[in-house]
Amino acid sequence: MTSRRHFITGAATMVGAAAVSKAGAAGIPEAPAAPSSTSSAATVPPPPPPNGRPYNPVVTLNGWSLPWRMKDGVKEFHLVAEPVVREIAPGMKANLWGYNGQSPGPTIEVVEGDRVRLFVTNKLPEVTSIHWHGQFLPNGMDGVAGLNQPAIAPGKTYVYEFVARYAGTFMYHPHADEMAQIGMGMMGFWVTHPKDPRQHAVDRDFVFLLNAYDIDPGSYTPNVNEMLDFNIWTINSRVFPGTDPMVVRKDDRVRIRMGNLSMTNHPFHIHGHRFEITGTDGGWIPPAARWPEVTVDIGVGQMRAIEFVADAPGDWAFHCHKSHHTMNAMGHEVPNLIGVDHRGVARQINDLVPGYMVMGDKGGSMGSMKMPLPENTLPMMDGSGPFGPIEMGGMFTMIKVREGLARGDFRDPGWYKHPAGTVAREWTGAAPEAVRAPATPAAPGEPVATVKRGGGHGGH
Numbered sequence: 001m002t003s004r005r006h007f008i009t010g011a012a013t014m015v016g017a018a019a020v021s022k023a024g025a026a027g028i029p030e031a032p033a034a035p036s037s038t039s040s041a042a043t044v045p046p047p048p049p050p051n052g053r054p055y056n057p058v059v060t061l062n063g064w065s066l067p068w069r070m071k072d073g074v075k076e077f078h079l080v081a082e083p084v085v086r087e088i089a090p091g092m093k094a095n096l097w098g099y100n101g102q103s104p105g106p107t108i109e110v111v112e113g114d115r116v117r118l119f120v121t122n123k124l125p126e127v128t129s130i131h132w133h134g135q136f137l138p139n140g141m142d143g144v145a146g147l148n149q150p151a152i153a154p155g156k157t158y159v160y161e162f163v164a165r166y167a168g169t170f171m172y173h174p175h176a177d178e179m180a181q182i183g184m185g186m187m188g189f190w191v192t193h194p195k196d197p198r199q200h201a202v203d204r205d206f207v208f209l210l211n212a213y214d215i216d217p218g219s220y221t222p223n224v225n226e227m228l229d230f231n232i233w234t235i236n237s238r239v240f241p242g243t244d245p246m247v248v249r250k251d252d253r254v255r256i257r258m259g260n261l262s263m264t265n266h267p268f269h270i271h272g273h274r275f276e277i278t279g280t281d282g283g284w285i286p287p288a289a290r291w292p293e294v295t296v297d298i299g300v301g302q303m304r305a306i307e308f309v310a311d312a313p314g315d316w317a318f319h320c321h322k323s324h325h326t327m328n329a330m331g332h333e334v335p336n337l338i339g340v341d342h343r344g345v346a347r348q349i350n351d352l353v354p355g356y357m358v359m360g361d362k363g364g365s366m367g368s369m370k371m372p373l374p375e376n377t378l379p380m381m382d383g384s385g386p387f388g389p390i391e392m393g394g395m396f397t398m399i400k401v402r403e404g405l406a407r408g409d410f411r412d413p414g415w416y417k418h419p420a421g422t423v424a425r426e427w428t429g430a431a432p433e434a435v436r437a438p439a440t441p442a443a444p445g446e447p448v449a450t451v452k453r454g455g456g457h458g459g460h
């Protein structure tokens, strides 16, 4: 019998995770597929752990947690890297790569001190590997293809094994042909829970990854040679209004853990509350060192855990603060036409192109327009609320705070019913005179619109 010690020593001697032979395949745990069909991306709150040590499970937004098998005290997981179809939002599907039927892959939840064995089967047309971002592990388990192990060839299964040494927030992603594979959606969340479930305890613990794609309007497959100019900004490969809200009970202590595997930073902003940043991918921040914030910038390759008490009932926006990241695929080689009167030009164009519509002269608002779009293309700004168009897309969701929810009830409660007299309203009386800035106003006839051309747009 090969003891675990022998297994690890052997694996390390062979420099990396060992290939599993055909004969040994019977020993591999089954690889559960995402519980929802590929066209659905419902949030699946995980059940309490069926075995192993107890913990408080996390809720993966528009995702799920991977079941495991206990074998001789080892938690065994099976990830299958494979092509998937992900609905980005109703009206758009994308051909992505992911794990076990979904992109991102399922969340892996273990307890501090657990010995974990992860089988990784490659059903992609090219080599892959998995790097366990943030973990302390033997060098040969770190997953950098070529450096720590041979790349996993198509059709092969490798096994990784290590002890989850400390509680915290982690990710996994390929470390082989990363630009293509991460650009195709290969990534997943990893949470190591504390040994003592009372430590870092919260009432609701949400997790999601930030990713981005370059999918041309009318097409289905990301352009993986894109470096910076992505056009679909996603929370777990979903965009608003396809992102599920985070439903919480009033006065719950709430944690949101976010990881960024896109190629730019995302300043995430909460409405109606303030939070403290309590953890990074490096560990927990001591309470005395925590700052109050309403926006947290999540850099490339970083993770942030924020915590707050949800003491304000309502539907609160939670979104990336880069405006173009809360929009869907858009053309942005467009001059600013605000203030430009082009009615005359429109009339002339209409003679040539009936139905031509002037856009942008009063700003970019399009929530009330309905334009024909190419197949498989989402509107730039979308979603409707109780008061009309929300005009958001991309990295936007909501925190819905409600009184009296049952513990573990994550169902969407619908729109918030505002108490009488607490909604901004139209003023119909006489308005007091507005004070103006003392600066000299622009003289009539001076240009007010700035048209910037050329120079690219690499500054995202």
Ligand SMILES: [Cu+2]
Pocket (backbone or CB within 6 Å): 233, 265, 266, 267, 320, 321, 322, 325, 395
């Ligand atoms: Cu952003």
